Amino acid sequence: MNRRVTLAIRILVIGVIAAALWWFVREMNFAALGKALRSAKVWPLVLAAALNFVCLWGKAVCWRIMLAPRHKVSVARLFRYTIAAFAASAIAPARAGEVLRVWTLKRRDGVPAADTAAVAVAEKLLDGISMLILVAPVPLLLHGLPRWVVGAIALCAAIAVALFIGLFIAVGRVGDSPPVDDSTSRSLVRRFLAGMHVLRSPKRLLGSLLLLILVWSADLGEVMAVLYAVDIHLPVAAGLLILFTLNLTIAVPSTPAQVGALEVGALAALDLLHVGHEQALAFALLYHALQVVPLIAAGMILELRLVLGREDEPLTNGAERAAPPAKPVVAASAAASAPSSPPSTPHPSHTRP
Numbered sequence: 508m509n510r511r512v513t514l515a516i517r518i519l520v521i522g523v524i525a526a527a528l529w530w531f532v533r534e535m536n537f538a539a540l541g542k543a544l545r546s547a548k549v550w551p552l553v554l555a556a557a558l559n560f561v562c563l564w565g566k567a568v569c570w571r572i573m574l575a576p577r578h579k580v581s582v583a584r585l586f587r588y589t590i591a592a593f594a595a596s597a598i599a600p601a602r603a604g605e606v607l608r609v610w611t612l613k614r615r616d617g618v619p620a621a622d623t624a625a626v627a628v629a630e631k632l633l634d635g636i637s638m639l640i641l642v643a644p645v646p647l648l649l650h651g652l653p654r655w656v657v658g659a660i661a662l663c664a665a666i667a668v669a670l671f672i673g674l675f676i677a678v679g680r681v682g683d684s685p686p687v688d689d690s691t692s693r694s695l696v697r698r699f700l701a702g703m704h705v706l707r708s709p710k711r712l713l714g715s716l717l718l719l720i721l722v723w724s725a726d727l728g729e730v731m732a733v734l735y736a737v738d739i740h741l742p743v744a745a746g747l748l749i750l751f752t753l754n755l756t757i758a759v760p761s762t763p764a765q766v767g768a769l770e771v772g773a774l775a776a777l778d779l780l781h782v783g784h785e786q787a788l789a790f791a792l793l794y795h796a797l798q799v800v801p802l803i804a805a806g807m808i809l810e811l812r813l814v815l816g817r818e819d820e821p822l823t824n825g826a827e828r829a830a831p832p833a834k835p836v837v838a839a840s841a842a843a844s845a846p847s848s849p850p851s852t853p854h855p856s857h858t859r860p
Protein backbone atom coordinates (compact mmCIF):
# COMPACT_ATOMS: atom_id res chain seq x y z
CA MET A 508 0.00 0.00 0.00
CA ASN A 509 1.20 3.52 -0.76
CA ARG A 510 2.94 5.15 2.20
CA ARG A 511 0.80 8.25 1.94
CA VAL A 512 -2.38 6.20 2.00
CA THR A 513 -1.13 4.24 5.00
CA LEU A 514 -0.24 7.46 6.82
CA ALA A 515 -3.61 8.98 5.96
CA ILE A 516 -5.45 5.93 7.29
CA ARG A 517 -3.42 5.98 10.50
CA ILE A 518 -4.07 9.68 11.03
CA LEU A 519 -7.78 9.10 10.41
CA VAL A 520 -7.87 6.23 12.93
CA ILE A 521 -6.03 8.31 15.54
CA GLY A 522 -8.47 11.16 14.96
CA VAL A 523 -11.46 8.87 15.46
CA ILE A 524 -9.92 7.45 18.63
CA ALA A 525 -9.22 10.93 20.01
CA ALA A 526 -12.79 12.04 19.26
CA ALA A 527 -14.28 8.94 20.90
CA LEU A 528 -12.04 9.34 23.94
CA TRP A 529 -13.06 12.97 24.29
CA TRP A 530 -16.73 11.96 24.10
CA PHE A 531 -16.34 9.63 27.10
CA VAL A 532 -14.21 11.95 29.29
CA ARG A 533 -15.77 15.33 28.48
CA GLU A 534 -17.90 15.33 31.65
CA MET A 535 -15.73 13.09 33.79
CA ASN A 536 -15.11 13.76 37.46
CA PHE A 537 -11.34 13.39 37.59
CA ALA A 538 -11.32 13.53 41.39
CA ALA A 539 -13.52 10.42 41.41
CA LEU A 540 -11.23 8.83 38.84
CA GLY A 541 -8.21 9.45 41.06
CA LYS A 542 -10.04 7.99 44.04
CA ALA A 543 -10.94 4.87 42.05
CA LEU A 544 -7.30 4.40 41.03
CA ARG A 545 -5.95 4.95 44.54
CA SER A 546 -8.44 2.58 46.15
CA ALA A 547 -7.83 -0.28 43.69
CA LYS A 548 -7.01 -3.59 45.36
CA VAL A 549 -3.44 -4.71 44.78
CA TRP A 550 -3.64 -8.51 44.79
CA PRO A 551 -6.06 -8.77 41.82
CA LEU A 552 -3.71 -6.53 39.84
CA VAL A 553 -0.75 -8.80 40.66
CA LEU A 554 -2.83 -11.78 39.55
CA ALA A 555 -3.75 -10.02 36.30
CA ALA A 556 -0.09 -9.25 35.57
CA ALA A 557 0.82 -12.91 36.13
CA LEU A 558 -2.00 -14.05 33.84
CA ASN A 559 -0.64 -11.77 31.12
CA PHE A 560 2.60 -13.75 31.08
CA VAL A 561 0.59 -16.98 31.06
CA CYS A 562 -1.08 -15.70 27.87
CA LEU A 563 2.30 -15.04 26.27
CA TRP A 564 3.57 -18.48 27.25
CA GLY A 565 0.49 -20.01 25.62
CA LYS A 566 1.14 -18.01 22.44
CA ALA A 567 4.74 -19.24 22.43
CA VAL A 568 3.54 -22.86 22.68
CA CYS A 569 1.13 -22.17 19.81
CA TRP A 570 4.00 -20.85 17.69
CA ARG A 571 5.99 -24.00 18.53
CA ILE A 572 3.11 -26.14 17.22
CA MET A 573 2.71 -24.07 14.06
CA LEU A 574 6.42 -23.95 13.18
CA ALA A 575 6.82 -27.72 13.61
CA PRO A 576 7.76 -30.07 12.15
CA ARG A 577 9.73 -28.10 9.57
CA HIS A 578 11.34 -25.74 12.11
CA LYS A 579 12.07 -26.76 15.67
CA VAL A 580 12.43 -23.80 18.02
CA SER A 581 12.09 -24.32 21.76
CA VAL A 582 9.15 -22.85 23.65
CA ALA A 583 11.53 -21.00 25.98
CA ARG A 584 13.16 -19.19 23.05
CA LEU A 585 9.78 -18.40 21.47
CA PHE A 586 8.60 -17.08 24.83
CA ARG A 587 11.54 -14.66 24.92
CA TYR A 588 10.87 -13.58 21.34
CA THR A 589 7.18 -13.07 22.09
CA ILE A 590 7.94 -10.87 25.10
CA ALA A 591 10.47 -8.89 23.06
CA ALA A 592 7.97 -8.50 20.20
CA PHE A 593 5.24 -7.19 22.50
CA ALA A 594 7.71 -4.86 24.23
CA ALA A 595 8.87 -3.46 20.88
CA SER A 596 5.27 -2.98 19.75
CA ALA A 597 4.58 -1.07 22.97
CA ILE A 598 7.48 1.29 22.29
CA ALA A 599 7.22 1.74 18.53
CA PRO A 600 4.12 2.41 16.39
CA ALA A 601 2.50 0.10 13.83
CA ARG A 602 3.25 -3.04 15.86
CA ALA A 603 6.92 -3.10 14.96
CA GLY A 604 7.31 -6.14 17.20
CA GLU A 605 5.70 -8.34 14.54
CA VAL A 606 8.49 -7.46 12.11
CA LEU A 607 11.05 -7.91 14.89
CA ARG A 608 9.89 -11.47 15.54
CA VAL A 609 10.19 -12.35 11.84
CA TRP A 610 13.68 -10.87 11.74
CA THR A 611 14.78 -12.60 14.95
CA LEU A 612 13.62 -16.07 13.93
CA LYS A 613 15.43 -15.71 10.62
CA ARG A 614 18.61 -14.33 12.18
CA ARG A 615 18.93 -16.61 15.17
CA ASP A 616 17.16 -19.80 14.17
CA GLY A 617 17.34 -19.84 10.37
CA VAL A 618 13.56 -19.77 9.86
CA PRO A 619 12.81 -18.17 6.46
CA ALA A 620 10.94 -14.89 6.69
CA ALA A 621 8.13 -16.23 4.47
CA ASP A 622 7.55 -19.14 6.86
CA THR A 623 7.52 -16.89 9.93
CA ALA A 624 5.17 -14.41 8.26
CA ALA A 625 2.86 -17.27 7.28
CA VAL A 626 2.77 -18.57 10.85
CA ALA A 627 2.09 -15.04 12.12
CA VAL A 628 -0.91 -14.67 9.78
CA ALA A 629 -2.23 -18.14 10.63
CA GLU A 630 -1.84 -17.45 14.35
CA LYS A 631 -3.71 -14.15 14.06
CA LEU A 632 -6.52 -15.86 12.15
CA LEU A 633 -6.86 -18.71 14.65
CA ASP A 634 -6.54 -16.19 17.49
CA GLY A 635 -9.53 -14.29 16.15
CA ILE A 636 -11.56 -17.46 15.57
CA SER A 637 -10.89 -18.72 19.10
CA MET A 638 -11.95 -15.38 20.60
CA LEU A 639 -15.15 -15.39 18.54
CA ILE A 640 -15.92 -18.91 19.77
CA LEU A 641 -15.80 -17.57 23.33
CA VAL A 642 -17.82 -14.39 22.70
CA ALA A 643 -20.47 -15.99 20.46
CA PRO A 644 -22.87 -16.66 23.40
CA VAL A 645 -22.62 -13.07 24.73
CA PRO A 646 -25.80 -11.76 23.00
CA LEU A 647 -27.73 -14.67 24.56
CA LEU A 648 -26.26 -14.11 28.03
CA LEU A 649 -26.49 -10.31 28.15
CA HIS A 650 -29.97 -9.09 27.30
CA GLY A 651 -30.65 -5.62 25.99
CA LEU A 652 -27.45 -5.20 23.98
CA PRO A 653 -27.77 -2.89 20.96
CA ARG A 654 -27.93 -4.48 17.54
CA TRP A 655 -24.51 -3.16 16.51
CA VAL A 656 -22.85 -5.44 19.07
CA VAL A 657 -24.55 -8.51 17.67
CA GLY A 658 -23.84 -7.31 14.14
CA ALA A 659 -20.16 -6.69 14.93
CA ILE A 660 -19.74 -10.20 16.36
CA ALA A 661 -21.51 -11.74 13.37
CA LEU A 662 -19.51 -9.67 10.86
CA CYS A 663 -16.18 -10.56 12.49
CA ALA A 664 -17.16 -14.22 12.54
CA ALA A 665 -18.13 -14.14 8.86
CA ILE A 666 -14.83 -12.48 7.89
CA ALA A 667 -12.81 -14.97 9.95
CA VAL A 668 -14.62 -17.99 8.48
CA ALA A 669 -14.25 -16.65 4.93
CA LEU A 670 -10.51 -16.07 5.42
CA PHE A 671 -10.07 -19.51 6.92
CA ILE A 672 -11.87 -21.22 4.05
CA GLY A 673 -9.91 -19.24 1.46
CA LEU A 674 -6.53 -19.98 3.07
CA PHE A 675 -7.49 -23.63 3.64
CA ILE A 676 -8.16 -24.06 -0.07
CA ALA A 677 -5.04 -22.12 -1.10
CA VAL A 678 -2.76 -24.09 1.21
CA GLY A 679 -4.26 -27.34 -0.05
CA ARG A 680 -3.42 -26.42 -3.64
CA VAL A 681 0.14 -25.42 -2.80
CA GLY A 682 0.88 -28.29 -0.43
CA ASP A 683 3.19 -28.17 2.57
CA SER A 684 6.46 -28.41 0.63
CA PRO A 685 8.19 -25.09 -0.09
CA PRO A 686 9.35 -24.48 -3.67
CA VAL A 687 12.94 -25.29 -4.48
CA ASP A 688 13.51 -21.94 -6.21
CA ASP A 689 12.08 -19.12 -4.11
CA SER A 690 13.73 -16.28 -6.03
CA THR A 691 10.58 -15.25 -7.90
CA SER A 692 7.58 -13.48 -6.42
CA ARG A 693 5.33 -16.40 -7.33
CA SER A 694 7.62 -18.80 -5.48
CA LEU A 695 7.62 -16.52 -2.45
CA VAL A 696 3.82 -16.56 -2.41
CA ARG A 697 3.85 -20.35 -2.68
CA ARG A 698 6.33 -20.57 0.17
CA PHE A 699 4.21 -18.20 2.25
CA LEU A 700 1.12 -20.34 1.71
CA ALA A 701 3.08 -23.52 2.36
CA GLY A 702 4.12 -22.04 5.70
CA MET A 703 0.46 -22.22 6.80
CA HIS A 704 0.49 -26.01 6.63
CA VAL A 705 -0.99 -26.08 10.14
CA LEU A 706 -4.37 -25.21 8.56
CA ARG A 707 -4.35 -28.57 6.74
CA SER A 708 -3.25 -30.63 9.76
CA PRO A 709 -6.37 -31.49 11.81
CA LYS A 710 -4.41 -32.54 14.89
CA ARG A 711 -2.22 -29.44 15.08
CA LEU A 712 -5.07 -27.16 14.01
CA LEU A 713 -7.31 -28.42 16.79
CA GLY A 714 -4.46 -28.25 19.29
CA SER A 715 -3.71 -24.64 18.31
CA LEU A 716 -7.37 -23.63 18.56
CA LEU A 717 -7.82 -25.23 21.99
CA LEU A 718 -4.61 -23.63 23.22
CA LEU A 719 -5.66 -20.20 22.00
CA ILE A 720 -9.06 -20.61 23.65
CA LEU A 721 -7.19 -21.22 26.91
CA VAL A 722 -5.09 -18.11 26.23
CA TRP A 723 -8.24 -16.03 25.77
CA SER A 724 -9.67 -17.58 28.94
CA ALA A 725 -6.57 -16.39 30.82
CA ASP A 726 -7.04 -12.94 29.27
CA LEU A 727 -10.65 -13.03 30.44
CA GLY A 728 -9.29 -13.79 33.91
CA GLU A 729 -7.18 -10.62 33.64
CA VAL A 730 -10.26 -8.58 32.77
CA MET A 731 -12.28 -9.99 35.66
CA ALA A 732 -9.39 -9.49 38.12
CA VAL A 733 -8.97 -5.82 37.19
CA LEU A 734 -12.75 -5.28 37.31
CA TYR A 735 -12.76 -6.69 40.84
CA ALA A 736 -9.79 -4.50 41.78
CA VAL A 737 -11.78 -1.32 41.02
CA ASP A 738 -15.00 -2.64 42.60
CA ILE A 739 -16.87 -3.32 39.36
CA HIS A 740 -18.88 -6.48 39.86
CA LEU A 741 -20.10 -7.94 36.58
CA PRO A 742 -20.80 -11.45 35.25
CA VAL A 743 -18.30 -13.35 33.12
CA ALA A 744 -20.38 -12.62 29.99
CA ALA A 745 -19.76 -8.90 30.59
CA GLY A 746 -16.03 -9.61 30.77
CA LEU A 747 -16.27 -11.34 27.38
CA LEU A 748 -18.03 -8.28 25.93
CA ILE A 749 -15.25 -6.02 27.25
CA LEU A 750 -12.61 -8.36 25.82
CA PHE A 751 -14.31 -8.26 22.42
CA THR A 752 -14.79 -4.49 22.18
CA LEU A 753 -11.29 -3.53 23.32
CA ASN A 754 -9.71 -6.02 20.90
CA LEU A 755 -11.98 -4.70 18.15
CA THR A 756 -10.76 -1.14 18.69
CA ILE A 757 -7.07 -2.12 18.69
CA ALA A 758 -7.39 -4.29 15.56
CA VAL A 759 -6.05 -1.48 13.36
CA PRO A 760 -2.52 -0.35 14.38
CA SER A 761 -2.56 3.30 15.41
CA THR A 762 -0.59 4.62 18.38
CA PRO A 763 2.34 3.00 20.23
CA ALA A 764 0.98 0.43 22.70
CA GLN A 765 -2.49 1.28 21.32
CA VAL A 766 -2.74 4.18 23.76
CA GLY A 767 -6.27 5.55 23.63
CA ALA A 768 -7.65 2.82 21.38
CA LEU A 769 -7.81 0.20 24.14
CA GLU A 770 -9.36 2.72 26.53
CA VAL A 771 -12.09 3.57 24.00
CA GLY A 772 -12.96 -0.11 23.58
CA ALA A 773 -13.19 -0.70 27.31
CA LEU A 774 -15.19 2.49 27.89
CA ALA A 775 -17.64 1.58 25.11
CA ALA A 776 -18.35 -1.85 26.60
CA LEU A 777 -18.66 -0.59 30.18
CA ASP A 778 -20.94 2.22 29.03
CA LEU A 779 -23.26 -0.43 27.54
CA LEU A 780 -23.13 -2.20 30.91
CA HIS A 781 -24.14 1.03 32.72
CA VAL A 782 -20.87 1.45 34.62
CA GLY A 783 -19.83 4.99 35.57
CA HIS A 784 -17.20 6.54 33.33
CA GLU A 785 -14.84 7.18 36.25
CA GLN A 786 -14.73 3.53 37.31
CA ALA A 787 -14.67 2.44 33.67
CA LEU A 788 -11.64 4.58 32.85
CA ALA A 789 -9.91 3.42 36.03
CA PHE A 790 -10.36 -0.15 34.82
CA ALA A 791 -9.12 0.71 31.32
CA LEU A 792 -6.01 2.50 32.56
CA LEU A 793 -5.05 -0.25 35.02
CA TYR A 794 -5.71 -3.05 32.55
CA HIS A 795 -3.71 -1.26 29.86
CA ALA A 796 -0.83 -0.58 32.24
CA LEU A 797 -0.68 -4.25 33.20
CA GLN A 798 -0.63 -5.17 29.51
CA VAL A 799 2.30 -2.87 28.77
CA VAL A 800 4.55 -2.00 31.72
CA PRO A 801 5.48 -5.54 32.89
CA LEU A 802 6.15 -6.62 29.29
CA ILE A 803 8.43 -3.67 28.58
CA ALA A 804 10.33 -4.38 31.80
CA ALA A 805 10.64 -8.10 31.02
CA GLY A 806 11.61 -7.36 27.41
CA MET A 807 14.36 -5.02 28.56
CA ILE A 808 15.67 -7.60 31.01
CA LEU A 809 15.60 -10.55 28.62
CA GLU A 810 16.35 -8.94 25.25
CA LEU A 811 17.48 -5.36 25.80
CA ARG A 812 19.58 -5.03 22.65
CA LEU A 813 16.93 -6.71 20.53
CA VAL A 814 14.07 -4.51 21.78
CA LEU A 815 16.10 -1.32 21.34
CA GLY A 816 17.31 -2.33 17.87
CA ARG A 817 20.99 -2.58 18.78
CA GLU A 818 21.61 -6.23 18.02
CA ASP A 819 24.10 -6.01 15.18
CA GLU A 820 26.01 -9.28 15.34
CA PRO A 821 24.36 -12.40 13.84
CA LEU A 822 23.42 -15.01 16.41
CA THR A 823 23.09 -18.76 16.20
CA ASN A 824 20.98 -20.70 18.74
CA GLY A 825 20.84 -17.70 21.03
CA ALA A 826 24.59 -17.24 21.36
CA GLU A 827 27.04 -15.14 19.41
CA ARG A 828 28.58 -17.02 16.55
CA ALA A 829 32.08 -18.19 17.37
CA ALA A 830 35.00 -16.87 15.33
CA PRO A 831 35.90 -19.22 12.48
CA PRO A 832 39.22 -21.06 12.63
CA ALA A 833 42.17 -19.66 10.71
CA LYS A 834 42.16 -20.61 7.04
CA PRO A 835 45.10 -22.25 5.32
CA VAL A 836 47.07 -20.06 2.94
CA VAL A 837 45.64 -21.76 -0.16
CA ALA A 838 42.08 -21.56 1.12
CA ALA A 839 42.60 -17.95 2.12
CA SER A 840 43.84 -16.99 -1.36
CA ALA A 841 40.92 -18.83 -2.96
CA ALA A 842 38.51 -17.07 -0.66
CA ALA A 843 40.06 -13.73 -1.54
CA SER A 844 39.42 -14.32 -5.24
CA ALA A 845 35.84 -15.50 -4.67
CA PRO A 846 33.00 -13.02 -4.69
CA SER A 847 32.07 -11.62 -1.32
CA SER A 848 29.09 -13.10 0.52
CA PRO A 849 25.93 -11.05 0.82
CA PRO A 850 25.62 -8.94 3.96
CA SER A 851 23.70 -10.27 6.91
CA THR A 852 20.10 -9.25 7.41
CA PRO A 853 19.95 -5.80 9.04
CA HIS A 854 17.85 -5.15 12.12
CA PRO A 855 14.40 -3.76 11.20
CA SER A 856 15.20 -0.52 13.01
CA HIS A 857 18.26 0.01 10.79
CA THR A 858 16.36 -0.09 7.52
CA ARG A 859 14.65 2.85 5.94
CA PRO A 860 10.84 2.67 5.90
